[in-house]
Amino acid sequence: MGSAQGGPYERPHRPARPEGTPAADRRSAIRQAALRLFAVRGYGATTMTDIGAAVGIRGPSLYKHVASKHELLAEIMMGTMERLIADNTAAVAGADGVGERLRRSVEAHIRYHARHRLEAFVGNREIASLVQPEQDRLLQRRSVYERRFRELIERGAAEGAFHVQSARIASYSILDMGIGVASWFHEDGEYSVDQLAYQYGDIALRIVGARHPDLPGEGGATGHA
Amino acid sequence: MGSAQGGPYERPHRPARPEGTPAADRRSAIRQAALRLFAVRGYGATTMTDIGAAVGIRGPSLYKHVASKHELLAEIMMGTMERLIADNTAAVAGADGVGERLRRSVEAHIRYHARHRLEAFVGNREIASLVQPEQDRLLQRRSVYERRFRELIERGAAEGAFHVQSARIASYSILDMGIGVASWFHEDGEYSVDQLAYQYGDIALRIVGARHPDLPGEGGATGHA
DNA sequence: CAGCTAGGCTAATGCTCATTAGCCATCACA
DNA sequence: TGTGATGGCTAATGAGCATTAGCCTAGCTG
Numbered sequence: 001m002g003s004a005q006g007g008p009y010e011r012p013h014r015p016a017r018p019e020g021t022p023a024a025d026r027r028s029a030i031r032q033a034a035l036r037l038f039a040v041r042g043y044g045a046t047t048m049t050d051i052g053a054a055v056g057i058r059g060p061s062l063y064k065h066v067a068s069k070h071e072l073l074a075e076i077m078m079g080t081m082e083r084l085i086a087d088n089t090a091a092v093a094g095a096d097g098v099g100e101r102l103r104r105s106v107e108a109h110i111r112y113h114a115r116h117r118l119e120a121f122v123g124n125r126e127i128a129s130l131v132q133p134e135q136d137r138l139l140q141r142r143s144v145y146e147r148r149f150r151e152l153i154e155r156g157a158a159e160g161a162f163h164v165q166s167a168r169i170a171s172y173s174i175l176d177m178g179i180g181v182a183s184w185f186h187e188d189g190e191y192s193v194d195q196l197a198y199q200y201g202d203i204a205l206r207i208v209g210a211r212h213p214d215l216p217g218e219g220g221a222t223g224h225a
Numbered sequence: 226m227g228s229a230q231g232g233p234y235e236r237p238h239r240p241a242r243p244e245g246t247p248a249a250d251r252r253s254a255i256r257q258a259a260l261r262l263f264a265v266r267g268y269g270a271t272t273m274t275d276i277g278a279a280v281g282i283r284g285p286s287l288y289k290h291v292a293s294k295h296e297l298l299a300e301i302m303m304g305t306m307e308r309l310i311a312d313n314t315a316a317v318a319g320a321d322g323v324g325e326r327l328r329r330s331v332e333a334h335i336r337y338h339a340r341h342r343l344e345a346f347v348g349n350r351e352i353a354s355l356v357q358p359e360q361d362r363l364l365q366r367r368s369v370y371e372r373r374f375r376e377l378i379e380r381g382a383a384e385g386a387f388h389v390q391s392a393r394i395a396s397y398s399i400l401d402m403g404i405g406v407a408s409w410f411h412e413d414g415e416y417s418v419d420q421l422a423y424q425y426g427d428i429a430l431r432i433v434g435a436r437h438p439d440l441p442g443e444g445g446a447t448g449h450a
Numbered sequence: 451c452a453g454c455t456a457g458g459c460t461a462a463t464g465c466t467c468a469t470t471a472g473c474c475a476t477c478a479c480a
Numbered sequence: 481t482g483t484g485a486t487g488g489c490t491a492a493t494g495a496g497c498a499t500t501a502g503c504c505t506a507g508c509t510g
Contacts, residue, residue: 026487041353042354044267044354047466047468048467048469049467057488058490059468060468060488060490063468064488068468069469128267129267129270169425170428173428176401176404176405177397177402177405180400183401190391190393191394196394199390199391200398202390206431207428209431248456248457251457282458283458284498284499285500286459288498288500453510454507454508455507457504458504458505459502459504459505460503460504461501461502462499462501463499463500463501464498465496465498466498467494467495467497468495469492469493470491471490471492474487474488475488475489476485476486476487476488479482480483
């Protein structure tokens with residue numbers, strides 16, 4: 001016996017569950033592995049065999065857990081967008097004033113892109129790899145997210161708290177600089193996620209021309225808490 | 226007669242050169258077509274047949290003009306990076322003072338990302354699709370480009386003209402917001418390339434905490450040096 | 451007008467993949 | 481102890497693709 005398959009291969013039957021691994025764990029391990037591979041090699045260059053190998057099984061066995069490679073991508077990307085929106089909702093809740101709301105929104109944005117850099121990275125790069133019903137849905141959700149920033153800045157400008165030439169451009173520049181974080185941030189780098197979020201919050205407030213106590217401008221870093 | 230190939234196909238022999246098309250033009254038409262397709266579908270999802278069809282020939286005929294699909298991508302990406310660096314060099318030449326140098330650098334950065342949005346878009350998204358000698362060379366060139374911004378900001382901070390918490394983060398945020406332009410800019414949109422470049426120049430100066438006469442903001446001109 | 455070259459074309463070639471089929475061992479549970 | 485479900489595995493299947501081979505015509509050159 002040994003290898004019961006009868007194939008010419010030497011590999012013994014691995015115990016089906018190395019640990020106490022309920023089905024859900026295995027599935028999420030697959031998603032994690034796929035995420036890492038999509039981030040490093042790109043969706044198109046990642047094979048089901050690669051993903052399987054990363055969790056210790058063969059490519060075809062993945063189909064016992066996921067419907068398709070596309071489903072994996074769609075799930076990762078949609079999940080990312082939804083969490084971004086949910087984080088924004090939570091961040092903004094109970095904040096008074098446009099300045100505070102913008103700061104919290106930006107901090108949540110940065111925090112997400114730093115903490116979940118792979119998700120964010122893939123979520124931004126692989127849009128063209130999505131197939132049609134999903135691609136449109138994703139873009140719609142993204143535009144909801146973007147609109148929140150734009151409208152917040154428009155409101156701030158209308159109230160006289162912000163001073164921008166274009167709310168649209170201000171919002172894009174703030175969002176895009178956050179997206180960039182996902183491509184260079186490293187956990188063990190110079191700054192912690194919290195420090196990063198705080199600094200980007202300051203930068204965003206500068207972009208919209210808000211004056212606020214923490215950043216007097218001249219001697220900028222001085223007063224900050 | 227008609228189709229001299231003898232195949233079962235109905236397609237007549239297209240004149241080899243619809244216009245006065247010297248070899249170089251055909252080659253650059255191919256590069257253009259490849260660029261557009263890479264941008265829209267992604268490198269991996271674009272086939273040689275697609276590229277051929279876009280210039281009116283069959284996939285295999287492309288090999289009379291280019292060595293491989295990879296070569297096309299590498300050429301596009303390297304060319305983009307080199308022009309970005311060259312534009313920066315030209316922009317900065319003869320500029321006095323860190324503020325002016327930063328403004329001109331940013332304007333050139335934005336201008337490139339708006340005018341050559343497809344190149345810039347592909348250049349940023351398809352890094353993982355490059356094979357090894359080229360990928361490293363590209364990343365090296367990119368880090369040269371990034372370093373220019375960072376060092377400029379460091380210098381400005383040292384001179385007391387800029388006020389940033391981190392030159393690295395300031396430079397990344399400026400570069401990243403420019404990269405973002407390539408993904409949403411549209412020639413016939415709300416702003417011209419020049420207007421866009423100017424606005425982003427202002428934003429960059431705000432990010433680095435430079436006071437400057439053009440953008441008083443709310444009493445912003447107050448402490449102006 | 452002979453012949454070379456450039457640049458098309460079709461038809462292989464030889465992969466690489468995602469996905470499906472069909473088989474089997476383990477295990478929870480009766 | 482028997483049995484059904486779960487989750488592995490190998491071996492198709494079928495498609496798509498980059499690239500190569502080999503052929504052919506038109507047009508220039510002499």
